[in-house]
Amino acid sequence: MSDSVFQHxxxxxxxxxTVGNHVYYARYLDMLEEARGELFRRAGRPxxxxxxxxxxxxxxxxxxxxKGPARYDDCLTIELWITEMRGVRLNFGFRILHANGATLAxxxxxxxxxxxxxxxxxxxxxxxxxxxPFLRQEIKIH
Numbered sequence: 701m702s703d704s705v706f707q708h709x710x711x712x713x714x715x716x717x718t719v720g721n722h723v724y725y726a727r728y729l730d731m732l733e734e735a736r737g738e739l740f741r742r743a744g745r746p747x748x749x750x751x752x753x754x755x756x757x758x759x760x761x762x763x764x765x766x767k768g769p770a771r772y773d774d775c776l777t778i779e780l781w782i783t784e785m786r787g788v789r790l791n792f793g794f795r796i797l798h799a800n801g802a803t804l805a806x807x808x809x810x811x812x813x814x815x816x817x818x819x820x821x822x823x824x825x826x827x828x829x830x831x832x833p834f835l836r837q838e839i840k841i842h
Contacts, residue, residue, distance in 0.1 A: 704781055704833060704834055704835065704836050705779050705780070705781050705834070705836075706735070706738075706739045706742065706779070706780045706781065706834055707777050707778070707779055707780075708734065708735035708738045708739070708777070708778045708780070709775065709776070709777060709778075710731050710734065710735070710775075710776045710777075710778055711773065711774070711775050711776070712770050712771060712772055712773060712774045712775075712776065713772070714772050716730075716731075716772075717771065717772045721771050721772055722769035722770065722771055723769065723770040723771070725766065728764065728766075728796060728805050729762065729764075731776070731778055731796065732778065732780075732792075732794055732809060734778075735778040735780055735794070736757075736780065736792060736809075739780055739792075739834070743827070743830040743831060744830060745824075745826075745827050745830060750827075751816070754815050754816050755813060755814070755815065755816075755821065755824070756813075756814050756815075756816060757790060757811040757812070757813055757814070758811060758812060758814060758818075759809055759810070759811055760810050760811060760812050761808075761809070761810035762807065762808075762809050762810070763807040763808045764805055764806070764807035765805065765806055765807055766804070766805050767802070767803045767804055767805060767806065768798070768802055768803070768804045769804070770796070770798065770804050774798060774799065775798075775799040776796055776797065776798060776799070776804070777796070777797045777799075778794060778795075778796050778797075779794060779795045779796075779797065780792050780793070780794050780834070781793050781794075781834050781835070781836045782831055782834045782835045782836065783808055783835075783836065784810075785823070785828060785831055785832075785835055787822060787823075788812050788813045788814070788820040788821060788822060788823065789810070789811070789812065789813075790811045790812070790813060790823060790831075791808055791809065791810045791811065792808065792809050792811070793806075793807075793808050793836065794806060794807060794808070794809065
């Protein structure tokens with residue numbers, strides 16, 4: 701996989717599943733939040749430190765296409781890359797893959813850099829520099 705893609709591993713826990721033993725659709729958003737947090741950490745700017753410095757990255761939009769179910773105890777790979785990073789915008793493309801390589805979900809989350817007062821703020825330049833290797837323009841949603 702390209703250096704421009706961040707990969708995070710996740711094992712499905714029982715609490716994420718329905719009675720029918722598939723991941724409840726909204727739990728994928730929690731997995732994406734987990735993976736984004738790890739990407740910030742990998743970039744050397746954990747979200748908690750940014751929040752303590754007065755910044756947050758609220759989600760302002762989500763596009764997700766579900767391709768297949770994940771089930772209890774499945775090992776998943778969550779791939780993230782940045783599709784837009786300018787001004788106050790920070791958007792992530794993603795793909796969630798089963799251990800067998802099947803794509804289970806893909807899409808994009810859209811964020812704005814904001815102060816804790818919820819007013820948009822320009823993203824710190826050092827964070828933009830740290831995220832630059834993950835910037836890719838294309839996004840494939842089928």
